[in-house]
Each structure stands twice: as C-alpha cells, then as structure tokens.
Amino acid sequence: MKHYDAIVIGGGHNGLVHAAYLAKAGRQVLVLERRHTVGGATITEEIHPGFKFLIGSYLISLLRPQVIQELELAKHGLELLPLESTLVPLTNGDYLADWPDHDMTRRELLRHSRRDAETYEEFSLTMRRLSLAMKPLLDLFPPDPTSLAPRDIEQMARIKGVLGHMQRKDFHTLCRLCTMSIADFLDEWFETQPLKAIKCTSGIIGTFMGVRSPGTGYVALHHYLGEIDGVRRSWAFPKGGTGAFAQSIANAAKAFGAEILENAPVHQVLIKHGAACGVVLEDGREFYADRVISNADAQRTFLKLVPKEHLPDDFLWDIQRFRSASPACKVNLALDGLPTFSAVPKGNEQLLRGSIEIAPSVDYLEQAYDDAKYGGWARKPFMDALIPSLLDPGMAPPGKHVMSLFVEYASSEIDWTPEKKAQFLEVVVDTLAEYSPDLKSKIIHKHIMTPHDIQEVFGITNGHIFHGELSLHQLLFLKPSPQWAQYKTPVRHLWMCGSSTHPGGCITGAPGRNAAMELLKDWSA
Amino acid sequence: MKVLILGSTPNAFAAALTLADAGHTVEIVETATVVGAPYVTQDGGEAGLAYPHFCPVLGKQWGITLPSLAHTGRSARRADGSWLHVRRSGLIGATEHDDKAWPHFMTLMGQAGELLYYLLQNPEPPAYLAEAWRELGRRQSMEVLRLPWMSLRDLLDEWFEDQALKGLLAEVALEGVAQGPFASGTAFHLIGRWANGQVLSPTSLPGGSGSLMASLQAALEGRPVQFHHVPGTPELAPDQRSLTVGTQAFEFDFLLSDKDARWTYTQLVNPRYLETEFNTAIRNIRGRGVWQRGLGRCAYPGDWPEQARLDLIHWEPGLIRLEKAWDRVKRNLDVEEGPLQLCWPGLLDESRPADLIQESFGYGSGWMGRGPLDVTDRKYFTPVDYERDWQFTQGHLFGGDRDLSQSFFLRPIADYQPPLDNLDLCGSSLHPADHTGRAGAWKAQELIRRFSQS
Numbered sequence: 015m016k017h018y019d020a021i022v023i024g025g026g027h028n029g030l031v032h033a034a035y036l037a038k039a040g041r042q043v044l045v046l047e048r049r050h051t052v053g054g055a056t057i058t059e060e061i062h063p064g065f066k067f068l069i070g071s072y073l074i075s076l077l078r079p080q081v082i083q084e085l086e087l088a089k090h091g092l093e094l095l096p097l098e099s100t101l102v103p104l105t106n107g108d109y110l111a112d113w114p115d116h117d118m119t120r121r122e123l124l125r126h127s128r129r130d131a132e133t134y135e136e137f138s139l140t141m142r143r144l145s146l147a148m149k150p151l152l153d154l155f156p157p158d159p160t161s162l163a164p165r166d167i168e169q170m171a172r173i174k175g176v177l178g179h180m181q182r183k184d185f186h187t188l189c190r191l192c193t194m195s196i197a198d199f200l201d202e203w204f205e206t207q208p209l210k211a212i213k214c215t216s217g218i219i220g221t222f223m224g225v226r227s228p229g230t231g232y233v234a235l236h237h238y239l240g241e242i243d244g245v246r247r248s249w250a251f252p253k254g255g256t257g258a259f260a261q262s263i264a265n266a267a268k269a270f271g272a273e274i275l276e277n278a279p280v281h282q283v284l285i286k287h288g289a290a291c292g293v294v295l296e297d298g299r300e301f302y303a304d305r306v307i308s309n310a311d312a313q314r315t316f317l318k319l320v321p322k323e324h325l326p327d328d329f330l331w332d333i334q335r336f337r338s339a340s341p342a343c344k345v346n347l348a349l350d351g352l353p354t355f356s357a358v359p360k361g362n363e364q365l366l367r368g369s370i371e372i373a374p375s376v377d378y379l380e381q382a383y384d385d386a387k388y389g390g391w392a393r394k395p396f397m398d399a400l401i402p403s404l405l406d407p408g409m410a411p412p413g414k415h416v417m418s419l420f421v422e423y424a425s426s427e428i429d430w431t432p433e434k435k436a437q438f439l440e441v442v443v444d445t446l447a448e449y450s451p452d453l454k455s456k457i458i459h460k461h462i463m464t465p466h467d468i469q470e471v472f473g474i475t476n477g478h479i480f481h482g483e484l485s486l487h488q489l490l491f492l493k494p495s496p497q498w499a500q501y502k503t504p505v506r507h508l509w510m511c512g513s514s515t516h517p518g519g520c521i522t523g524a525p526g527r528n529a530a531m532e533l534l535k536d537w538s539a
Numbered sequence: 540m541k542v543l544i545l546g547s548t549p550n551a552f553a554a555a556l557t558l559a560d561a562g563h564t565v566e567i568v569e570t571a572t573v574v575g576a577p578y579v580t581q582d583g584g585e586a587g588l589a590y591p592h593f594c595p596v597l598g599k600q601w602g603i604t605l606p607s608l609a610h611t612g613r614s615a616r617r618a619d620g621s622w623l624h625v626r627r628s629g630l631i632g633a634t635e636h637d638d639k640a641w642p643h644f645m646t647l648m649g650q651a652g653e654l655l656y657y658l659l660q661n662p663e664p665p666a667y668l669a670e671a672w673r674e675l676g677r678r679q680s681m682e683v684l685r686l687p688w689m690s691l692r693d694l695l696d697e698w699f700e701d702q703a704l705k706g707l708l709a710e711v712a713l714e715g716v717a718q719g720p721f722a723s724g725t726a727f728h729l730i731g732r733w734a735n736g737q738v739l740s741p742t743s744l745p746g747g748s749g750s751l752m753a754s755l756q757a758a759l760e761g762r763p764v765q766f767h768h769v770p771g772t773p774e775l776a777p778d779q780r781s782l783t784v785g786t787q788a789f790e791f792d793f794l795l796s797d798k799d800a801r802w803t804y805t806q807l808v809n810p811r812y813l814e815t816e817f818n819t820a821i822r823n824i825r826g827r828g829v830w831q832r833g834l835g836r837c838a839y840p841g842d843w844p845e846q847a848r849l850d851l852i853h854w855e856p857g858l859i860r861l862e863k864a865w866d867r868v869k870r871n872l873d874v875e876e877g878p879l880q881l882c883w884p885g886l887l888d889e890s891r892p893a894d895l896i897q898e899s900f901g902y903g904s905g906w907m908g909r910g911p912l913d914v915t916d917r918k919y920f921t922p923v924d925y926e927r928d929w930q931f932t933q934g935h936l937f938g939g940d941r942d943l944s945q946s947f948f949l950r951p952i953a954d955y956q957p958p959l960d961n962l963d964l965c966g967s968s969l970h971p972a973d974h975t976g977r978a979g980a981w982k983a984q985e986l987i988r989r990f991s992q993s
Contacts, residue, residue: 159684160677186953193724193943202823226869228942229688229723328678335697377870384866387721388859485723486688496681 018044018273018303020533021293022511023280023319024473026054029309030263031526032511034085037270039534044301045272046293048279048473051257052264054309055472055479056521058257062459064411067346068418069463070472071256071479072400073097073369074521075240075249078152081523090265093253095405096242099368102208103357103449110208111365114248126206137203142246144188145238147180152239152524155532156491156499156516191231192486195224197376199231211373215396218422220479220519222341224383225376229485236484236518249369251405256521263523283308283320283508290508293319305507305533309526311474311481312336312494312514320505329504332495336514337488340465340478341386341423345397345442348459349415352401353450367404372397372445386423391438394445396422414458419446426465426476435464480519481512490516501529502536509533540564540990543782543789545773545807546797546930546966547574547766549593552755553976554795554965556601557983559762563990566791568767570784575755576929577936577974580747583891584834584884586920587929588936590741591748593755594660594975601758605751607742608887613711614847615703618855623703624846627739630704631846637699644698650675651683652733658947659734659971662981687727687943691720692858694729706856710878711738714899717827717940719865720858724943731941735973741851746890775807779961793961795982798930799938800824800951800968804958806930813958820952825945828922828934829868833898833907835917839883848886854879854911864902873905881912938968946972 020036022029025047033043045052055070074094082088100112110126113119116138123131150172157169177185191199196217200210216237217223217230224230242250252259264274278299283306284292292302308315316325316333358365373379373396382392398420403410410416421442428434439462447453468477475481482488491499494514501509511529513519540563544551547569555565573579577587593605612626624631630641657668672680686694691712695705709720712729719725732738744750759766769784776783781790796803804813804821839848856878864877878901885893896914900907907919922934931938939945948954951968965982967974 160673160680182954186949190944190949190953195722198825202819223721223723227690227722228718228725228944229690335693337693380869387862485690485693487685487693487723492681492685496685497678 015300015302018042018301020044020305020307021046021301021303022307022309023283023293023315024048024054024309024512025052025264025274025276026309026472026512027056027260027263027521027523028512028526029054029307030260030267031081031085031523032307032309032530033272033274034263034267034270035527035530036533037267037272038085039530043267043272044303045267045274046278046280046295046301047274047276050276052274052276053257053260055468055474056256056260058255061346061461062348065348065414065416065459066255066402066409067416067461068255068402069344069346069461070468071521072251072402072418072420073249074252074256074259075237075242075247076152076520076522076524077240078523078527079241079244080153081527085263085266087262087266090262090269092259092262094242094250095253096245096248096250097368099365100212101358101365101368101370102212102373103355103370104208104374105448107357109357109365110206110212112212114245123206123209126209130204130206130209133203140184140187141238143181143184144191144235145246147176147184147188148235149239150176151490152517152522153528154516155501155528156493158491158497158500191235193228194231195226195228196230196234197225197380207375208373210376211379212371214376214379215371215373215398218379218383218396219398219420220340220342221484222339222387222423222425223485224387225379227383232486232489233484236520251400251402253406253408255402255406255409259521280319283505285321285324285505288324289506305509305537307509307511307529307533309512311338311478311512312510313338313475313482314473315510316503320508324505326504329495329498332498336494337483337485338476338478338481339483340426340468340476341383342465342468342477342479343421343424343438343442344463344468345419345421345439346461347417347419347443347457348410349417350456350458351413352404352415353417353453353456355450357449366401370399370401372399372449382423386425389425389427391424391428391441392422393441395424395442397442397446399446424464426469426478428464428466430464430466435462438462438464481514482518484518489518493518501525501532541790541792542566542795542986543568543791543793544795544797544965545570545782547571547752548577548797548966549591549751549755549974549976550966550979551795551797552758552979553594553597554797554979554983555764556758556762557980558987559764561987563987565764566767566789567764568769568773568782568784568789570769570771570773571930572770572928574768575749575752577925577931578748578751579929580749581834581918582895583747584895584897585743585748586832586834587925588974589748589897590737590743591751592735592742592973592975593751594977594980597976597980603754603758605754606745608745609740609742610851610882610887611849612739613707613853614844614850615707615853615856617703622844622847623701623707624850625704625707625739633704634701637701637704640698647679647682647686648730648733650679651686651730654683655730656734659973660977662970686730688723689726690723691725691729694726695720695858702857702859703855705858706861707853708738709858709861710853710856710880710901713861714880714901715828715830715936716942717825717829717868718942719862721862727943728941743884743887745888747884773807779959791961793963793986795963795965795986797966797979799826799932799935799966800964801826801932801939802930803964803968808959808962817958824939824951826933826935826937826939828925828931828936829902831900831907831919831921833900833910833914833917833919835896835898835914836892836894837896837912837914838894839886840912848883850882852881854881861901864906868902872903874903875905876909877902877906879906879910881910937972938966939972941972946970
C-alpha cells in the first residue's frame with residue numbers, strides 16, 4: 015500500500031486549495047472525497063435535466079487573489095464573471111439599485127434621498143479604509159495571545175501593527191462597528207429604508223443573528239473584505255457555477271501531483287501512539303500518511319471522525335459548545351423563461367443580471383429573524399436571488415433559465431420532514447411571487463436545500479455554511495477552540511484546514527492556504 | 540476658580556468634594572424635581588436604582604461610611620410553583636448538573652469580574668491588568684477573553700440546563716438594558732453586574748438609597764460648597780458665564796454637567812453652536828430606559844418559602860420569555876408578559892414598612908400591574924417619569940447604554956473632547972458609566988490639573 019505524505023479529508027474548496035499547496039511543495043497528497051465529485055458545498059449539480067443548479071455556494075468575492083495566482087487557477091479553467099448590480103425590488107412598484115460604478119449608484123440614490131446620496135460618498139470611503147486595514151488579518155495565522163513564544167509575539171505585534179496604522183477615527187469606527195448591530199450602525203448613516211436593508215444583508219448572510227443583534231457589524235465587515243480582479247467589494251459568478259471553480263482547483267492540485275479519490279467517505283482517523291497516521295474509509299479501506307488534515311468542520315472532525323479517547327476533555331467541550339446553529343437555506347428554480355419583476359421598468363431588464371435582494375426594509379429582516387430564532391422559519395424570508403443563466407447561458411437550455419435563491423431564516427433545529435420542506439419551499443416561492451407575478455407560471459422544477467439537507471449532502475454539522483457562527487467569541491484565536499486556533503489539533507499530526515478555522519467561512523481559500531503554509535513550516539522544522 | 544456643578548448624583552458630589560478640597564469654590568445646583576436621582580427613596584421604597592455603591596476609596600477620603608444591608612441572594616419561582624435559590628454558597632433546588640457547574644461558573648465570572656473591576660476602577664487601563672490576566676493561566680485567560688463578546692444565551696446554554704437559573708442570571712444582567720439575551724455582547728453586562736456584586740449579594744442601605752444622599756450632603760458641611768435645589772429648566776447665558784434657572788442666576792468660571800451627554804449637548808448647550816460631526820455623534824448615543832419600578836403594599840405571601848424572604852425574587856424567569864418581551868419592546872409594542880423582580884425591603888430593614896413591595900417590570904408599560912400578587916396603593920415610576928422629572932434622556936439612568944460599543948474609550952462618544960472651553964461632563968455618561976462617584980472625582984482631578992497649569 016502506498017504511503018502518502020498527507021491525506022486531506024474532504025474535497026471542499028479549502029481542502030483542494032490545501033492539497034494543491036502541499037502538492038506544489040512537492041508532497042505526496044491524497045484527497046478523500048465522500049461524494050461522487052469534489053467541491054463540497056462549492057458545487058454545480060444538474061438536478062433537473064439540462065438545468066445546472068447551485069445547490070451550495072453561488073458567488074465568489076472573498077477568494078484570496080494569492081490563491082488564484084499561486085495555483086494558476088485561470089490556466090485551469092477559472093473564469094469569473096463580475097456581477098453588474100444589486101437590485102432591491104419593493105412592493106410599492108419602485109426599486110433601488112446599487113452598482114459597482116459609484117456615480118451610477120449616487121444618481122440612483124438621489125432619486126430616493128439627497129441626504130443619503132451625499133453620505134454614501136463618505137460611507138463608501140470609510141468602509142473601504144476599514145476593509146483595507148482589516149484585510150491583512152485574513153492571511154495572518156492567528157497567534158496565541160497567552161503565549162510568549164517568539165512567533166506568537168511576532169504575530170501579535172503584526173496585528174497591533176495592522177490596527178495601529180489605522181487613523182484614530184477609523185480605529186474607533188472599527189471598534190464600534192464590530193460591537194454594534196449593523197442596523198444601528200447604518201441608522202447613523204442613512205435614512206432610506208431599502209438602502210439600509212440592502213447594506214444590512216451582508217451582516218446576516220449565513221449568520222443566525224438578526225440585523226439588530228450586536229455582532230452583525232463584524233459579519234458585514236467580513237463580507238466587505240472581498241475583491242474581484244482588484245475591484246474591492248465586488249462579487250462574481252464563476253462560469254459554469256461554483257462547481258467549475260472547484261474543478262479548477264482540483265485540476266491545479268492534480269497538475270501539481272495530488273491524487274483525488276472520490277466516493278471515499280472517511281469513517282475514522284487512525285491514531286497510533288497519540289499521532290494521526292491515516293484514515294479508514296467506511297468501506298474498510300485504509301490509507302496511511304504522515305499527516306492527516308481535515309477539511310470537515312470542527313464538530314464533524316472531532317465528534318465523529320476522531321475517537322473520543324484521544325481528545326482532552328477541555329477541548330471536547332470547546333468543540334461541543336462551538337456555535338453552529340444555522341438559518342440558511344438554498345433554493346433553486348428551473349424556469350421556462352425569464353420572470354418579470356413588477357418593480358423593474360420595461361427596458362431595464364439588465365438589472366436582473368445582478369443579484370436581486372428581497373429585503374425591502376430593516377424591520378422586514380428583523381421580523382424574519384424573530385420568526386425563526388425560537389426554532390421556526392421566517393414567514394417572509396430574506397432572499398438573495400441570482401439568475402446565473404443570464405450571466406452564463408450554459409447553465410440552462412436555450413431560452414430557459416435557472417434561478418438561485420439564498421434564503422434566510424429557517425432554523426436548523428426544525429425537524430425537517432419532507433412535508434415541512436415542501437411547506438417552506440412554498441413560503442419562499444409565494445414571497446418571491448409577490449415581486450414577480452408571473453414567476454409561478456414559469457417554474458418547471460424547484461429544489462430546496464434546508465440546513466438539514468446541507469448537513470446530509472455536504473456533511474456540514476447543522477448545515478452551517480460557514481462551519482460555525484462568525485460571532486466575535488469564535489473569531490481569530492478563539493476559532494474553533496481557544497487553545498487550538500493555529501490549524502493544529504490536540505492529536506499530533508492531525509491538522510484542520512476548513513472554514514472552522516481562521517478566517518472563517520465564505521469561498522476564501524484562506525484557511526486552506528494558511529494551514530498549508532503552517533503545516534509546511536512545521537514539517538520542515 | 541468658581542465651579543458650578545449641574546446635577547446631584549453621587550458623581551456631582553464627588554466632583555464637588557474633590558474641587559473643594561483643592562481650594563476651589565463650588566456650587567451644586569439641581570434642576571430636576573428631586574434631589575439625588577437616580578437614588579430616590581419614596582415612603583421607604585426605591586423609585587429609581589436600588590443598590591447604591593459609592594467608591595470606597597473616595598468614601599474613606601471624605602469620611603463617608605455606608606452601612607449596608609445585604610440581601611441573602613436571589614430566588615426564582617418556576618412556572619410549576621417550585622423554587623430555585625441562588626446563593627454565594629451554592630444553589631438550592633437546582634438540578635444535579637447545574638449544581639456541579641455552579642462553582643466553576645462562579646470562579647470564571649469572578650475572575651472576569653475582577654479584571655473588569657480593574658478597568659472600571661481606573662481612568663486608564665492599569666499596567667497590572669495584563670499581568671493579572673496572564674496569571675489566570677493559559678486555559679482560564681482564554682475563557683475570560685471569550686466572555687464579553689458572547690450572548691447570554693450562548694454563555695448560559697454552555698453552563699446550565701435549568702431555564703429558571705438561566706433566565707434569572709439573564710434578567711440580572713439585562714436590567715435596564717435595551718437588548719435581548721440572544722444578542723452578542725450581552726454577557727458583558729453580566730460580568731459588569733458580577734464585578735459590583737449585584738448578582739449574588741445586592742446590598743441596599745438602611746432607610747433606602749436616599750440615605751446615600753444624606754451622607755453625601757453631610758460631607759459637604761464645613762467645605763466651601765453650596766447646594767441649591769431649583770426645579771426648572773436651566774438656561775445657559777450666551778457668554779457661557781452664568782446659568783439661569785427661573786429667576787435665579789448662577790455665575791461660574793467653569794460648568795460641570797452631571798446630566799447625561801445627550802441632555803447636556805442638546806438641552807443645555809444649543810447644538811447650533813457645536814460642530815455637525817460632534818452633534819451627530821451625540822445624537823447617535825444609544826440609551827433607552829426599558830425597565831420600570833412599581834412600589835406598593837402587599838405582605839410577603841405565607842405560602843412562599845421562608846428562604847426567599849430576604850431575597851430578590853424573579854418571577855418565572857426564562858431566556859425565551861425575556862427575548863420575547865424584547866421582541867415586542869424593540870417594535871414599541873406593549874409587552875403581555877415580561878421579566879418581573881420582587882423584593883420586600885422592609886423585611887431586611889426595620890426602618891421601612893414590612894409590607895412594602897418593590898417591583899421591577901422589565902420592558903414596556905403594558906406589563907405593569909399584571910403581576911401575580913394582589914398589590915394595593917401601587918405607584919409606578921417609568922422611563923417617561925425619569926426623563927420628564929429627573930432629566931435623564933430617554934429615561935436611561937446611566938446616560939446611555941453600557942454595551943461594548945459605548946464603553947471605555949468609546950464613551951460617551953469616540954474621542955470625546957469637550958467642545959466648549961469652560962463646560963464639561965462629570966456624570967455617568969463618562970467612563971466608568973456608573974454612579975460610584977469615580978467619574979466625577981476623575982473629571983475634577985483633571986480640571987484641577989488644568990486650572991493649576993493656566
């Protein structure tokens with residue numbers, strides 16, 4: 015049997031990035047993927063014949079540019095199509111749109127409120143400065159603040175440097191933003207409800223918190239750290255869906271010499287003399303390696319894949335209490351034609367090429383959270399819709415369309431029976447139909463991924479798309495456990511490279527890359 | 540220098556005494572309808588805050604010693620009629636799991652509380668803070684670091700299984716706080732309450748917290764401080780050299796406002812004379828009174844346990860109940876059923892009537908009067924009264940929420956510099972955001988340094 019240098023459990027995008035970096039450094043790497051294809055939640059599936067559904071992630075923004083360059087993803091088939099606009103249709107027939115082009119947005123805002131159009135300038139500049147200052151933290155390996163080891167001190171000094179170089183005023187704004195709710199923060203800037211709502215949404219994506227819960231300010235900032243081809247704060251759709259993006263990393267990894275094995279669900283990590291030495295699959299096959307790296311979330315890794323007796327009690331408790339209740343669902347619709355939105359005037363159909371946010375007001379979003387937080391679902395959910403077939407005609411047969419909807423909130427604590435699933439799907443379609451009267455008549459097929467489905471299909475605990483809440487007590491050196499936040503684990507030679515580790519969720523590639531850098535350094539030491 | 544202090548919380552007295560000791564002439568003028576708000580005792584019951592705490596270091600300096608009467612702890616009555624008693628020494632009537640967790644939880648909160656206390660005791664973070672934090676050890680220091688950012692739900696769910704215990708602790712933490720227990724950062728409030736001992740042994744004063752005012756006024760004797768109580772609307776003269784209340788005028792070289800920042804810079808100073816950016820920051824201070832007080836007559840029910848007589852009693856507390864009440868209040872709707880705390884101060888303190896019941900209704904006035912007991916002669920004190928009669932903006936008794944985004948160097952606003960030459964704040968709007976007298980004394984010391992330089 016072949017002995018590998020490293021085995022990566024799970025072929026999600028971070029696992030693939032990690033494997034590619036290790037392979038690039040000359041290591042023999044094997045990626046074990048549970049499903050028939052790699053990608054994890056970064057996947058495109060043809061659920062209905064001819065229609066490619068984005069059943070997991072759907073947009074890219076936070077992907078680290080280093081990953082694209084260093085792994086030469088463009089060469090391996092990655093093509094990013096930037097989104098052109100964000101549209102908020104309103105029930106009163108009006109709409110509010112937002113473009114990457116600052117002047118267009120300003121003109122649009124002038125239509126709603128002169129004051130907001132003016133503040134918008136300063137707001138954009140402030141957020142830009144904050145995200146520029148925060149961005150280096152994404153590529154930082156989180157230090158242990160209690161340690162006096164030279165490298166921890168160095169990293170702490172670096173964080174201090176990052177924050178210390180900010181203007182005094184920006185630093186204060188940053189402190190306030192991180193500890194405030196996004197709605198309170200925006201109340202200080204704007205008066206137009208849909209504008210506040212659209213800006214609020216980045217504070218709640220993937221997070222089981224309401225727009226009025228403190229801590230959502232940080233989540234918003236996290237979503238502001240993205241860039242596409244050097245354009246900050248823009249989002250892009252990968253041609254062929256996020257699945258094609260995963261394939262491009264897989265191709266890169268293979269080109270560097272990594273092996274990828276599909277249909278290989280891992281049953282357990284093999285541990286000998288307190289050190290991980292390989293894995294055993296559910297079908298009994300065993301693979302051996304010097305290092306084992308888990309791309310699964312922390313709870314799945316340590317509560318399912320690693321036998322309990324190898325873990326200290328403190329650490330187990332940290333993992334058990336790691337917050338991962340999730341509110342996010344994914345809905346895909348196969349459509350017989352392009353739906354019309356009553357808020358979009360004739361001739362302005364290009365607005366549908368961007369993302370469409372069902373978020374008419376701040377109270378609407380807060381109500382959606384209140385409905386779901388005791389273990390239910392929103393009667394009027396917040397939705398982030400996208401019609402990928404407008405950007406990439408290959409996603410649907412000619413003349414037909416697919417629509418991808420990111421939906422919040424529906425609690426992962428619900429007992430998701432097929433009836434409940436169907437009911438909630440109805441809620442989603444009904445809500446959307448309020449903005450698009452002909453939508454229902456055009457639906458050929460509809461498909462929903464509830465938190466439960468996300469857990470079952472992708473193997474993410476509670477279906478939390480970020481592998482655990484992005485709340486302040488689970489960040490940086492507290493992620494996922496206060497003492498094990500440096501990609502290492504209490505089991506020797508077992509590492510983590512998934513979104514449960516710094517800097518957290520979204521398609522970033524950062525945990526995978528950071529972990530690879532750390533592991534390689536550790537290996538040579 | 541002639542300093543005029545507007546307001547009469549303990550912070551105003553601390554500032555006055557500090558300045559007087561340094562040889563300055565001080566006048567205190569209170570324009571609210573009562574003196575000493577938020578520590579106001581009416582007929583033996585507390586109309587405002589009930590557990591005064593004056594900085595012992597300052598107290599010693601001026602010979603102010605406060606005899607204290609400690610409640611034995613807190614109790615919760617569950618919906619099924621059973622009781623839970625929370626004591627420093629342990630829990631009574633709790634589940635086995637919670638019993639085991641309690642001492643460890645007390646240790647953790649005690650450690651976090653102590654560190655926070657160091658922060659609140661000093662105008663700037665003291666140098667020994669980092670050392671004290673490190674001394675907790677690797678594991679425990681990280682545990683403490685996690686705490687302030689958490690929501691009460693996350694924190695309490697980690698430790699306990701009993702809804703009554705979780706609800707009780709959350710109610711203590713959120714008394715007067717405009718947030719629900721599901722919101723991140725609410726655990727910070729629990730550490731704050733732990734730091735000043737209000738969770739396990741809330742202490743009141745004999746005769747009510749109004750007697751603090753008597754002690755403070757007594758301390759003024761023999762010092763060059765004049766005290767005036769002139770209810771009315773104070774008006775600042777355009778030259779900023781005198782303050783007029785009704786027909787009375789008070790001249791000053793420097794004015795210290797013990798009123799909150801929003802009140803000072805909107806009601807007292809005309810915002811037109813201030814910079815827009817400053818005005819915006821002041822307007823953005825969040826602080827909304829959400830708890831109200833009820834005082835009435837009702838004997839301690841005979842069928843309630845003896846053990847809870849000297850306790851603060853929480854009525855059917857629970858995280859969900861608290862959060863649901865908050866859901867209504869944040870939309871300005873009336874609450875059908877919210878948090879309720881009861882106590883009988885007369886059982887602890889013989890100088891007050893034994894059948895005096897003191898109630899705190901959380902969140903919203905619709906819930907008042909629907910309590911479980913048959914209370915007569917009820918009088919209510921709501922944030923509306925606090926704003927109208929006591930001159931606290933939005934009825935918030937600490938001059939603004941004390942959450943992480945408005946604490947320490949972000950209080951009262953980020954980078955606060957008094958915009959006028961001879962006017963500044965000295966009350967709970969400033970760090971450490973309480974009525975212990977520290978904020979007043981520190982501001983007075985700062986002024987004394989400034990006066991001696993010029």
